[in-house]
Amino acid sequence: MPENLAVLPANEDQEIVEYTQNSAPQNDETKDVGGVAGQRLKSFIERVERLESEKAALMEDIKEVYAEAKGVGFDVKTMRKLIGLRKMETEKRREAEDLLDLYKSAIGMN
Secondary structure, three states: OOOOEEEEEOOOOOOEEEEEOOOOOOOOOOOOEOOEOHHHHHHHHHHHHHHHHHHHHHHHHHHHHHHHHHHOOOOHHHHHHHHHHHHOOHHHHHHHHHHHHHHHHHOOOO
């Protein structure tokens, strides 16, 4: 292997890409420009695009679950609040609930 040859994995799931300094990677149209490794950048972009696609599919699945729950009589807005509360740490949740109770009392809601 020549001493100016770099070998970088494009990502965990892709084959190793080899390129020499100031040359384009083999079998690809990307190139290094202004100190930016084109293939490495493209790899990151493609990974984010795949994750965004997966995220969109998951969001659609979540939407379907909420629709199903609504169809059997559950209030989706309340479910979303419960999910948000469950994500919170216990102490933070208690603080938020106490503050809400305080504010409700201050405006005469209790």
